Amino acid sequence: MTxxxxxxxxxxxxxxxxxxxxxxxxxxxRALAVRTDMRVTIATHLRNRTDLAATDLHRxxxxxxxxxxxxxxxxxxxxxxxxxxxQLSWTIDTxxxxxxxxxxxxxxxxxxxxxxxxGDFDLVxxxxxxxxxxxxxxxxxxxxxxxxxxxxxxxxxxxxFPDLVRREREWLVxxxxxxxxxxxxxxxxxxxxxxIVASRSTAAExxxxxxxxxxxxxxxxxxxxxFPIADAWSPPLGKFRFVTVGRLVAYKGLSLTxxxxxxxxxxxxCELTVIGDGPERAAHEAFIAxxxxxxxxxxxxxxxxxxxxGELRRSQAFVFPSLREFGGAVVLEAMASALPxxxxxxxxxxxxxxxxxxxxLPLQRREELVESLRTAMExxxxxxxxxxxxxxxxxxxxxxSHIWSAKAERIADFYRETLAFARKRSVxxxx
Numbered sequence: 001m002t003x004x005x006x007x008x009x010x011x012x013x014x015x016x017x018x019x020x021x022x023x024x025x026x027x028x029x030r031a032l033a034v035r036t037d038m039r040v041t042i043a044t045h046l047r048n049r050t051d052l053a054a055t056d057l058h059r060x061x062x063x064x065x066x067x068x069x070x071x072x073x074x075x076x077x078x079x080x081x082x083x084x085x086x087q088l089s090w091t092i093d094t095x096x097x098x099x100x101x102x103x104x105x106x107x108x109x110x111x112x113x114x115x116x117x118x119g120d121f122d123l124v125x126x127x128x129x130x131x132x133x134x135x136x137x138x139x140x141x142x143x144x145x146x147x148x149x150x151x152x153x154x155x156x157x158x159x160x161f162p163d164l165v166r167r168e169r170e171w172l173v174x175x176x177x178x179x180x181x182x183x184x185x186x187x188x189x190x191x192x193x194x195x196i197v198a199s200r201s202t203a204a205e206x207x208x209x210x211x212x213x214x215x216x217x218x219x220x221x222x223x224x225x226x227f228p229i230a231d232a233w234s235p236p237l238g239k240f241r242f243v244t245v246g247r248l249v250a251y252k253g254l255s256l257t258x259x260x261x262x263x264x265x266x267x268x269x270c271e272l273t274v275i276g277d278g279p280e281r282a283a284h285e286a287f288i289a290x291x292x293x294x295x296x297x298x299x300x301x302x303x304x305x306x307x308x309x310g311e312l313r314r315s316q317a318f319v320f321p322s323l324r325e326f327g328g329a330v331v332l333e334a335m336a337s338a339l340p341x342x343x344x345x346x347x348x349x350x351x352x353x354x355x356x357x358x359x360x361l362p363l364q365r366r367e368e369l370v371e372s373l374r375t376a377m378e379x380x381x382x383x384x385x386x387x388x389x390x391x392x393x394x395x396x397x398x399x400x401s402h403i404w405s406a407k408a409e410r411i412a413d414f415y416r417e418t419l420a421f422a423r424k425r426s427v428x429x430x431x
Contacts, residue, residue, distance in 0.1 A: 004039040005415055007032070008112060010126040010138075012066075012104055014044040017051040024219050024329075025128040026057075031221075031408035033060035038412065041121070043108045045072075066107050072100040083169065091172040094131050101134055102184070109138045116142045123147065123193070123415060123422075130198070130219060132205040133176070135184035139191040145422035147415075148188070149196025150219035152326045154205040155347050160365045161323055167250040193425075194418040196411075199326060199348050213421050215414050218351065220329040221404045222336045227309045229399050230338035233391035236316050239296075240270040240381045243315035243339070245308065245330040246322065248278030253321035253344070256366070258284065260374035262291045267377055272297045273315065275308060312337035316387055317380045321361065321373055325349050336398040340390035342376050344369070352402075357394040 011029045015022035025044075033040040040061040044052070049065050057063065079096040105126075115121065124146040126136055132151040139146050157165050157173065165173055179185065189195075189206070194213035197203045206214065222229070246252040254274065261267045274284075274297065281299065288297050303311070312318070318334035318341045328349035334341050335357065343349040345360035353360055359380075361372045380387050400406065 002037070004037055005412070005419075006039045006120065006122045007041070007415065008116075008121045008124045008144075009033075009040055009042045009061075010105065010108055010124065011042055011044050011128050012101060013048075013128040014042065015048045015051050016055055020329075021128055021130055022048070024130070024221075024327075026052075026055075027221060027223060027404050028127055028219075028407065028411070030055075030057050030060070031404035032411060033057060035408060035412060043112070045104065047072075064108075064111060066104055066111070068100055068103045068107060071103055072097075075100045091170050091176060094133055095172055098134060098182070101129060102137060105136060105138050109141050116144050119144075122419060125411075125415070132202055133179040135182065135188045136192075137184045137188075140184070140187040145193035145418055146191070147194045147196060147418055148192055149215070150198040150217050151196065151202050151205070152198035152219055152348070153202055155199070155201040155324055155326055158323050158346060158363055160363060160369075161251075164251050164323065193422045194414070196414070199351060201326075201347070213414075213418055215410075217407075217410065217414075218327065218348065218402075220327045220332050220348075221402050221407045222332050222398050224336075224403055226305050227312075227333050227336045229336045229403070230313065230391075230395050233338045233340075233388040234313060234316065235384055235388075240317075241273060241315045242270060242317050242319050242377065243273045243275065243311060243334070244319050245275045245312075245334075246320065247276050248274075248280040248284060250280060251323045251325075252276075253323050254280070254284060255287070256321045256370050256373055257319050257377075258287055258291075258293065258297065259370045260377060261293060261297065262287075263370070264374050264378060266381060267374065268293070268296050270296060270377075270381060272319075273311060274299045275301070275303055275311060277301045309333070309337070312339060315339060317342065317377070317391075319373070319377060320349060321369065322347070322349065323363075328352065332398060332402050335391075335394035336402075338391035338395040340380055340387050341394065342373065342380075352397075353394070357390055357397055359390075 009029050011025040013022040014025040014029055016026045029042055042061050042063045046065045046067040075096055079093050083092055121144055124144050126148045131153045136148055189210045192212050196215045196217050198219040318339040321344050325347040331341055331349040331352050341358040344363055346363040350360050359376045
């Protein structure tokens with residue numbers, strides 16, 4: 001019987017009670033830990049201790065909590081001050097938290113140095129952070145084969161919407177590429193055995209001189225216990241119901257959907273349910289009131305994942321014209337609910353869909369994009385059979401490739417490929 005593969009997972013953000021990156025980190029780490037062919041040790045931040053204690057993760061993995069709060073906490077507070085909250089200026093947030101993460105990983109290296117040196121681990125996998133701008137100081141400090149990823153980032157702001165950078169307060173965008181000259185970036189890629197990239201834009205961020213393995217692998221997945229995968233598309237019981245989910249910020253594109261609704265008598269006979277909150281909410285509410293859309297558009301604010309799953313199951317189509325989306329976990333959740341999805345053909349959401357599972361709109365200037373969106377929404381309202389075909393095919397894709405157990409299976413295979421590659425590279429270097 002083959003011995004379990006021993007993996008040290010570095011998951012700085014690993015929290016089942018949060019959303020976005022911390023939830024991705026938790027779901028992937030747990031999906032790997034529960035496998036019988038693996039023995040997992042997890043290094044995560046102290047801030048996750050309370051929420052992880054409420055889960056069963058400790059039954060499947062050894063967990064080491066890393067405390068760098070003496071630096072992380074003041075940097076977090078300063079970042080919120082500079083950003084004016086936690087909804088905008090994400091480039092600034094990533095840049096300001098760079099020092100605290102470097103200290104975090106150096107503490108990981110110190111705590112695990114003896115175990116790494118004596119061969120307690122077959123490999124090291126840093127799952128979070130996901131940003132390709134954050135390097136790994138550990139990669140050059142250990143001889144244990146190391147993997148980083150899934151990395152996601154680097155998607156350019158769309159030229160068709162030049163005001164987005166200002167509205168999102170992304171003042172650091174012109175300087176983003178400077179991360180390549182920061183400490184540990186070059187040494188990381190010189191020593192990594194493999195890298196996992198989550199999107200085509202991120203693949204372009206990997207240095208051309210990188211000689212390790214590369215796996216293309218979207219970071220988001222679906223937990224069937226939170227989002228049961230639908231067997232069939234649900235026809236409307238009354239009005240045809242569109243749903244959208246996301247922070248109410250400019251680049252998420254809700255203003256495009258509202259404008260499409262305003263222009264179409266047919267769409268005003270439907271419903272649009274908006275789930276999420278953010279700084280643009282007041283502007284959207286004013287638009288809805290001004291154009292008489294209160295009877296067909298409902299802003300429900302934030303909600304728990306179980307409630308969100310219920311809202312998706314009660315809907316007939318998911319509309320999400322985000323203009324700059326790295327991942328798009330909500331698209332996978334909508335697909336799992338057997339909803340036909342309308343997205344912009346730019347960034348992560350478009351990489352989940354093809355013509356058999358959704359509608360991808362070309363990235364165009366605002367006027368053209370609104371018209372494309374209106375036409376696509378009207379087409380779904382007119383054709384229940386098409387909705388059923390797209391939605392049920394989308395659910396099958398999620399069931400086959402995007403539930404966390406399936407993703408962990410692919411990662412485990414990649415671990416074995418990486419170890420074989422690392423052994424061969426070691427032999428070649430000594431010949």
